[in-house]
Amino acid sequence: MAKMTLEDLRTLRESKKGELDKRDTEGKDIHIIIGMGTCGIAAGAKDSLDAFLDEIEKHKIDNVTVKQTGCMGLCYVEPTVEVKVPGMPDTIYGNVDAKTARDIVSEHIVNGKLVDKHIFDRPAKDIVKE
Amino acid sequence: MHAAVCDFILDCLQNSIEAGASEIGLLIDENPELISVRIRDNGIGMTDEELKRAVDPFYTDGLKHSGRKVGLGLPFMIQAVQLAEGDWSLDSEKGRGTELCFSFKSEHVDTPPMGDISGMLLQAFMFDGNFELEFERRLRKGKANDSYILKRSEIVGVLGDLNDADSLIMARQFLKSQEEDVSSNEDV
Numbered sequence: 001m002a003k004m005t006l007e008d009l010r011t012l013r014e015s016k017k018g019e020l021d022k023r024d025t026e027g028k029d030i031h032i033i034i035g036m037g038t039c040g041i042a043a044g045a046k047d048s049l050d051a052f053l054d055e056i057e058k059h060k061i062d063n064v065t066v067k068q069t070g071c072m073g074l075c076y077v078e079p080t081v082e083v084k085v086p087g088m089p090d091t092i093y094g095n096v097d098a099k100t101a102r103d104i105v106s107e108h109i110v111n112g113k114l115v116d117k118h119i120f121d122r123p124a125k126d127i128v129k130e
Numbered sequence: 131m132h133a134a135v136c137d138f139i140l141d142c143l144q145n146s147i148e149a150g151a152s153e154i155g156l157l158i159d160e161n162p163e164l165i166s167v168r169i170r171d172n173g174i175g176m177t178d179e180e181l182k183r184a185v186d187p188f189y190t191d192g193l194k195h196s197g198r199k200v201g202l203g204l205p206f207m208i209q210a211v212q213l214a215e216g217d218w219s220l221d222s223e224k225g226r227g228t229e230l231c232f233s234f235k236s237e238h239v240d241t242p243p244m245g246d247i248s249g250m251l252l253q254a255f256m257f258d259g260n261f262e263l264e265f266e267r268r269l270r271k272g273k274a275n276d277s278y279i280l281k282r283s284e285i286v287g288v289l290g291d292l293n294d295a296d297s298l299i300m301a302r303q304f305l306k307s308q309e310e311d312v313s314s315n316e317d318v
Binding site: 002003004006008009010012013016032036038041042046049050052053056057061062065066067068070 | 132133137140141144194202203206246249250253256257258284285288289293294295296297298299300301302303304306307308310311
């Protein structure tokens with residue numbers, strides 16, 4: 001790949017913007033929040049982030065927000081990822097390696113099915129303020 | 131434990147962001163002798179007493195998670211550096227900012243692999259907040275002798291919000307091309 005200048009990046013964005021405008025984005029507001037504390041980094045959350053981006057690009061899913069957060073108190077099942085999709089329960093997944101990340105996009109986000117064996121319903125007690 | 135030099139960098143960069151820095155400078159300099167990293171910020175800084183406690187793995191300021199008594203970012207880095215007979219320093223001034231430097235000997239058997247620089251940078255750029263992060267990369271290795279400088283504000287200026295997946299995908303491609311260009315002459 002040739003080295004991109006900021007101008008190349010701007011041109012790329014303009015070309016994608018046209019594509020994006022054509023898509024129907026109504027009612028879709030998907031959030032992926034990846035735990036990126038010391039525990040998340042150590043468990044390889046970076047690979048999960050890369051896999052999420054690859055799969056989102058592959059499925060051409062629009063209106064996805066990807067964020068990073070600190071430790072959710074579930075260090076033993078890092079990498080942890082919270083997924084919010086309209087019409088689906090907000091879900092916290094644990095042990096999200098690259099493969100699971102791809103499964104979350106293709107199953108949870110595209111097909112509306114939960115990815116079994118990776119579900120943790122909520123952050124640990126000392127993290128949640130009630 | 132963290133696997134790559136980039137993991138330590140990302141962890142330590144988060145400290146700067148959480149210290150409320152509006153300006154952060156990151157330098158990665160790689161040459162046949164050393165891998166050197168410098169992180170400078172204008173965050174809240176630390177007193178001498180706080181500096182001592184910052185490197186204690188069983189200390190945290192308790193602001194993020196009250197009741198917890200661990201803070202492993204800096205201690206992990208220090209442990210890895212010491213294993214590989216590298217070097218580190220941490221200087222800070224309360225109210226002014228902090229400077230963290232660490233280095234590994236390039237050929238030491240216990241020096242971790244560099245890891246994915248462009249991926250680490252993408253993650254650093256996408257953290258919430260309105261901070262500037264200036265990244266300087268220098269590489270002198272094999273036939274490679276090159277450098278580049280990137281600013282978060284420039285990329286946000288072109289792409290807008292970096293939490294949008296489409297923007298992230300484009301930013302990732304952009305960052306990767308910088309790193310591929312700089313390391314294209316590196317002898318493997």
